[in-house]
Amino acid sequence: xxxxxxxxxxxxxxxxxxxxxxxxxxxxxxxxxxxxxxxxxxxxxxxxxxxxxxxxxxxxxxxxxxxxxxxxxxxxxxxxxxxxxxxxxxxxxxxxxxxxxxxxxxxxxxxxxxxxxxxxxxxxxxxxxxxxxxxxxxxxxxxxxxxxxxxxxxxxxxxxxxxxxxxxxxxxxxxxxxxxxxxxxxxxxxxxxxxxxxxxxxxxxxxxxxxxxxxxxxxxxxxxxxxxxxxxxxxxxxxxxxxxxxxxxxxxxxxxxxxxxxxxxxxx
Amino acid sequence: xxxxxxxxxxxxxxxxxxxxxxxxxxxxxxxxxxxxxxxxxxxxxxxxxxxxxxxxxxxxxxxxxxxxxxxxxxxxxxxxxxxxxxxxxxxxxxxxxxxxxxxxxxxxxxxxxxxxxxxxxxxxxxxxxxxxxxxxxxxxxxxxxxxxxxxxxxxxxxxxxxxxxxxxxxxxxxxxxxxxxxxxxxxxxxxxxxxxxxxxxxxxxxxxxxxxxxxxxxxxxxxxxxxxxxxxxxxxxxxxxxxxxxxxxxxx
Numbered sequence: 001x002x003x004x005x006x007x008x009x010x011x012x013x014x015x016x017x018x019x020x021x022x023x024x025x026x027x028x029x030x031x032x033x034x035x036x037x038x039x040x041x042x043x044x045x046x047x048x049x050x051x052x053x054x055x056x057x058x059x060x061x062x063x064x065x066x067x068x069x070x071x072x073x074x075x076x077x078x079x080x081x082x083x084x085x086x087x088x089x090x091x092x093x094x095x096x097x098x099x100x101x102x103x104x105x106x107x108x109x110x111x112x113x114x115x116x117x118x119x120x121x122x123x124x125x126x127x128x129x130x131x132x133x134x135x136x137x138x139x140x141x142x143x144x145x146x147x148x149x150x151x152x153x154x155x156x157x158x159x160x161x162x163x164x165x166x167x168x169x170x171x172x173x174x175x176x177x178x179x180x181x182x183x184x185x186x187x188x189x190x191x192x193x194x195x196x197x198x199x200x201x202x203x204x205x206x207x208x209x210x211x212x213x214x215x216x217x218x219x220x221x222x223x224x225x226x227x228x229x230x231x232x233x234x235x236x237x238x239x240x241x242x243x244x245x246x247x248x249x250x251x252x253x254x255x256x257x258x259x260x261x262x263x264x265x266x267x268x
Numbered sequence: 269x270x271x272x273x274x275x276x277x278x279x280x281x282x283x284x285x286x287x288x289x290x291x292x293x294x295x296x297x298x299x300x301x302x303x304x305x306x307x308x309x310x311x312x313x314x315x316x317x318x319x320x321x322x323x324x325x326x327x328x329x330x331x332x333x334x335x336x337x338x339x340x341x342x343x344x345x346x347x348x349x350x351x352x353x354x355x356x357x358x359x360x361x362x363x364x365x366x367x368x369x370x371x372x373x374x375x376x377x378x379x380x381x382x383x384x385x386x387x388x389x390x391x392x393x394x395x396x397x398x399x400x401x402x403x404x405x406x407x408x409x410x411x412x413x414x415x416x417x418x419x420x421x422x423x424x425x426x427x428x429x430x431x432x433x434x435x436x437x438x439x440x441x442x443x444x445x446x447x448x449x450x451x452x453x454x455x456x457x458x459x460x461x462x463x464x465x466x467x468x469x470x471x472x473x474x475x476x477x478x479x480x481x482x483x484x485x486x487x488x489x490x491x492x493x494x495x496x497x498x499x500x501x502x503x504x505x506x507x508x509x510x511x512x513x514x515x516x517x518x519x520x
Contacts, residue, residue, distance in 0.1 A: 144511040163355035165326050170421050171346030171373040180369075263359040264403025 017031035023245075049231040054238065057231045066220070071239065074216040077133075078205055081140025082198055089145045089197070090190060093152020103153070109241060113144040118204035122211055131212040138203065141202040150192065155189025156182055188260035195252055202244060217243075269457050270337030270347075270424035272300040272323065279318055279481075292318045294481035295332075300425070302337075303455040306406055307468035308515065310478035316461045319478075323459065324350050329347050336424055349423030353430040355410045357402040363389065363413050364398040370421025388420040389408035389413075391450060394431045408439035415447065419456065428460045432467065441497050444470055448495045450460060468499060475513050479520030487513055 013020045031051055037043075045053060059181035061067035096102045096110075118139050125135045161184055167181050209218025218234050224232035260266035279293040294316045300306045308316045322329045325344040334341040336348060345462045349370075357366050364385050365372075388391035389395050392412045402410055411431055418426055432440045448471055451458065462468050469489055477484045490507055500506045 006445060160354075160356070162352050162354050165324070165344065166350065166352065166356040166358075167369070167373075168326075168344035169324055169348055169350040169423075170348065170370040170417070172369075173373075176373060181358065184358075187360075259360070263401055266361055 018029075023249075037230070041266075045137075046228070047159045047230060048081055049241050050099065053231050055240050057235050060231075061235070070216050070220050071243070074077070074116070074205060075243070076210065077136055077140060077216065078198070078202055081137055081201055081205070082144050082194075084137070084202070085144025085148055085197060086194065088141070089148030089193070089256075090152055093149040093190070094186070096149065097153040097156025097186070098178070100181065107153075110146065110149060112261040115149065118143040118200065119207050122208065126212060131214075136208045137210050139204050139208045140201045144194075144201040147200065148193040151189045151193025151196070152186055155186025155193075158189065159185035184259075184263075186264075188256070191252065191256050191260065195248075198252075199249065203239075206240065227233060269304045269455065271302045272298075272425045273338075273516065274319070274323070275333065275335070276332035277319065277322065277329055277334065279315070279322060279327075280330045292481055293322075293329075293395075295402065296481070297332075298476060298483065300457055300459060301510045302457050304474065305451055305458045305460065305472045306474050306476060307460045307472035308478055309462055309468045309517055310475045310484075311517060312463065313318075314520065315481045316463075316478050318460065320350075320461050323425075324348055324427050326381040334394045334415055344361060344420055346373070347424045349418030349421055349426045350477050351411075351414050351418050351426070351431045353433050355402070355407075357410055357413055357417070359402055362399050363394065363405070363470045366402065366413055367417045367420050384420055386510045388416045391419075392416045392446060393454075397467075405461055406418040406439075407417055407435045408443060411435060411443060412446070415450070419450070419454070423456070425459065428458065430459075430462055432520055433462070433464070440467070445496050447471060448493075452493050460486060465517060469506060469510045469513055470495060470497070477513060477520060478514045484520050485516050487516070515517050 014023070035051050038045070038048055038053075048059075058067070070135040078234060096106050121139060121142060122135070125138055131136045163181050163185060164177060167177050204219035205216070206210065206221075210222040213222075215218035215240055221236035222247050224230075224236065256266065275297055277293055277296045277298075278291075280289050282288075283290045296315075297320060298306070306318065310316050310369060318327070321327045323334055324343050325339065325348070341348070343482070358369065361369065367385035367388055368376075368381040370383050376384070385471045386398065388394065389398055392415065394409065394412055394416065396414075397405060397409060402413065405413070414431065415428075432443050435443065444467060451471070458471075460468070460471055469487075469491075472489050475487045475489060477487070487509065489509055491503070491509070
């Protein structure tokens with residue numbers, strides 16, 4: 001037991017020095033299990049590839065330039081869809097959250113359209129817009145829009161009445177109150193909406209690429225199925241997971257850290 | 269600084285659950301001359317916070333008049349500064365930006381309003397906290413910021429709604445000492461709502477006892493200033509006045 005203590009303290013010290021290790025460590029057993037099953041060999045490699053197979057595929061596709069290109073296509077589509085979704089969703093959410101009349105009139109409609117899942121729009125969109133960028137953009141915008149609107153509305157309504165009153169009695173006009181009080185007060189909820197919206201949007205994008213795409217990670221995976229390359233499909237799955245982790249850890253989490261957590265609006 | 273006058277003020281509202289009209293304020297008339305500190309005390313439910321909310325313009329009054337410097341009140345405005353029991357600081361603004369908020373709304377340029385904010389922060393001994401966020405401060409410090417934020421906007425009347433009710437007893441006495449000192453320096457017109465009788469007497473020139481939506485009594489507090497707890501805690505005049513007001517509140 002005592003012999004393990006120095007080892008444990010070494011692990012702790014190293015992981016503090018390189019935080020990336022804390023992220024990677026949980027995947028060691030997952031990959032080990034995958035590798036063990038592949039090596040144990042009840043399945044042929046073409047059916048159940050091992051980690052080195054997938055890594056080799058990764059290197060090949062990187063060298064050919066296919067993976068970087070498809071990845072860029074997918075990320076660009078998500079970024080455009082997210083930008084439009086936020087650009088429409090936040091103002092709409094503010095309006096619906098602040099106006100009782102708008103809330104009464106639009107809330108049931110919002111819930112109705114939110115219930116029609118992203119993919120459920122694909123059949124009619126393909127008829128309207130064909131197989132292409134318009135259809136995919138529509139699906140992503142649609143998917144990002146609703147969580148952003150709904151959470152923005154909740155955020156606006158969660159701002160305490162005293163803060164409105166304090167601002168009013170310090171001379172703030174209704175327009176200034178929106179900018180100075182409502183938007184920052186609703187920001188933690190807006191971030192939640194964004195997180196959900198991007199998460200759903202990412203999944204919807206992959207699905208849309210599988211069905212209507214001519215490039216992108218979803219297309220890569222579906223195309224690999226046609227070619228019977230399980231290795232490529234698994235690679236696509238791993239890329240999706242890693243990419244989402246990067247979006248979360250490098251974009252969403254730092255924004256949340258700098259706003260809601262800093263202000264004490266969000267508890268750890 | 270301006271005077272505040274309430275003439276036959278009344279408030280009734282419709283209670284949707286009970287399905288009946290409720291009278292919160294029956295008939296309250298009160299004169300607060302410019303530069304006077306008036307405390308309003310009374311048991312819970314006597315309507316003291318309702319009066320303050322009406323004077324602040326947060327809720328409409330159903331009858332009578334509210335005049336600030338002779339001008340009727342229509343909705344909230346920067347002529348009446350408010351200090352809230354829940355502090356109501358803006359969590360996303362630093363202490364400096366909270367205090368500079370009123371001047372910012374008036375269009376005062378950044379450099380000038382920072383200067384104003386720093387001057388007022390110094391008044392409450394908060395200069396060191398200027399760049400911190402409210403959630404990094406103790407309750408007592410948050411409320412100092414709340415008081416200073418209202419003052420920095422130079423209101424005609426300062427309205428305080430049980431501002432020290434949610435801080436601990438020691439801090440409360442310190443805050444009362446400080447408020448007393450600041451009032452003596454600046455002489456703002458203040459309406460101070462509280463259920464704490466010694467607090468009301470300690471701070472005010474006059475204590476108004478409210479009961480069931482009406483003024484039960486007004487008690488002048490002629491105790492000399494400067495007032496500090498170190499002196500008043502054993503002062504006979506203070507004790508007598510406190511007991512007198514307490515008896516009125518208990519009879520209410």
